[in-house]
Amino acid sequence: MALGQVRITIWAVVAVLLTSAAPSAASKGSSSSNVTIHRDSITHAADKYVREYWTADRIANIEHDPIAKEVAAIPADERARGAEFDGSAVLQSSIGRLFSTLVDEEDGSETDSSCTATLVTGKNKATIITAAHCMTNFGNVTFTKNNLWIPGFRDGAAPHGRFTVNTIVLSSLWEKGDFSRLSYDHAFLVLNPELDGRTAQQVLGKGQQVGFGRSLSPHRFQFGYPRYASQVPPNPPQSGLPAFVGERLAYCNGTMEHWISGQGLTGLSCAMGGGASGGPHIQDLDLKTGRGTIVAVNSLNDIAKVSGEDMDHLWGASVTDSSTERLFTIAEGIAPRLK
Structure with a gap:
C-alpha cells in the first residue's frame, strides 16, 4: 500500500489559507510547546459575516455525490459498512456538520467544504472535536475560514442552532508535519455562543466524553x-x-x-x-x-x-493520549467572547 493511495476524507487534499476577504478578526496562530492556538471569529462582525455567508443555497451547492433518483434500502449485510443513523436524539444532536471555506494556496481559488465535529463535555461548555486537516492541511501554517458548526444537521435544517468558531487548538506537530504525523490529525474548536447568548452545552446538554487514558474496546x-x-x-x-x-x-x-x-x-x-x-x-x-x-x-x-x-x-x-488531553485542557479553559 503506497501512501499515494491514501485519501484524506475531506473532498480533496488541498492547502488552505486564511484570506482577509471577510471582515474577520482571525489572528495568526500562536504556538508554544507543540500547541498551536488560532483565533478565528472573535468579533461580532466576523460572527455575523459567517452566519450570513452560509445560506441554504451555499450549503446545498457544496460538492457531493449525485443524489440517487430512487432511495433503496441498504441490504442488511451492508448496513454495518454504512447507513443512516436514526437512533438516539441525544447522540444525533451532539454530532454536527462543520462548514468551512478552503483557499487554494497556488491560485487563490476558494471552495466551500464540510467535515464533521462532535460536542465534548468541557469546562467552557463550548468545545467540539474534529480532524486537524479540516482546519489546516499538514505542512501549512494557515487555516480555513468561514467556520460554522451545525449540530444535528438534517436535510438542510439547523434544529439546534448555528455556532461560529472562536478558537482552534491543535498540535504544532500536525501543522508543520506530513503523512508521517497522521497521529496528530485532531483538533479542538471553541465555539462562540448562539445569538441568544447560550453556549453549545446550554443548548444541547452534556457532550460526549473523550477517552483520555482509556484502552480500546474491540x-x-x-x-x-x-x-x-x-x-x-x-x-x-x-x-x-x-x-x-x-x-x-x-x-x-x-x-x-x-x-x-x-x-x-x-x-x-x-x-x-x-x-x-x-x-x-x-x-x-x-x-x-x-x-x-x-x-x-x-x-x-x-x-x-x-x-x-x-x-x-x-x-x-x-485521541486517548496525554498530548491530546493537553490540547483539550487548553481548549476547555478558553472562555469565548466576541469583541
Whole structure:
C-alpha cells in the first residue's frame, strides 16, 4: 500500500489559507510547546459575516455525490459498512456538520467544504472535536475560514442552532508535519455562543466524553456526514442516499482494526467518504442514552482486505493520549467572547 493511495476524507487534499476577504478578526496562530492556538471569529462582525455567508443555497451547492433518483434500502449485510443513523436524539444532536471555506494556496481559488465535529463535555461548555486537516492541511501554517458548526444537521435544517468558531487548538506537530504525523490529525474548536447568548452545552446538554487514558474496546461505532460513498468495491448501495451526500448523519459499526501503516490509527470497513472527516469513533456506546466514549476521529480512507477482497476502510487518529488531553485542557479553559 503506497501512501499515494491514501485519501484524506475531506473532498480533496488541498492547502488552505486564511484570506482577509471577510471582515474577520482571525489572528495568526500562536504556538508554544507543540500547541498551536488560532483565533478565528472573535468579533461580532466576523460572527455575523459567517452566519450570513452560509445560506441554504451555499450549503446545498457544496460538492457531493449525485443524489440517487430512487432511495433503496441498504441490504442488511451492508448496513454495518454504512447507513443512516436514526437512533438516539441525544447522540444525533451532539454530532454536527462543520462548514468551512478552503483557499487554494497556488491560485487563490476558494471552495466551500464540510467535515464533521462532535460536542465534548468541557469546562467552557463550548468545545467540539474534529480532524486537524479540516482546519489546516499538514505542512501549512494557515487555516480555513468561514467556520460554522451545525449540530444535528438534517436535510438542510439547523434544529439546534448555528455556532461560529472562536478558537482552534491543535498540535504544532500536525501543522508543520506530513503523512508521517497522521497521529496528530485532531483538533479542538471553541465555539462562540448562539445569538441568544447560550453556549453549545446550554443548548444541547452534556457532550460526549473523550477517552483520555482509556484502552480500546474491540467494538465501536464511527459517525460522520459523508458527501461521498467510498468506491471500493465500486457502486456501493450507499451511493447517493441522503446520509451519503451530507444531508443526514451516517454511521458504521463493527470490530476495530489497526491500520497497516501504523501511527496508532484504527478503524473499520466503512463506506463513508469525504465529509466524514473529524467524525467520532465511539466505544461503549449506550444507544438508549446516546452517550459513549470518543477514542478517535475520522482521518482518512484506505483499502484493506476483508475475506480476501479489497474494501475501503475509514481510519481515525487516536485521541486517548496525554498530548491530546493537553490540547483539550487548553481548549476547555478558553472562555469565548466576541469583541
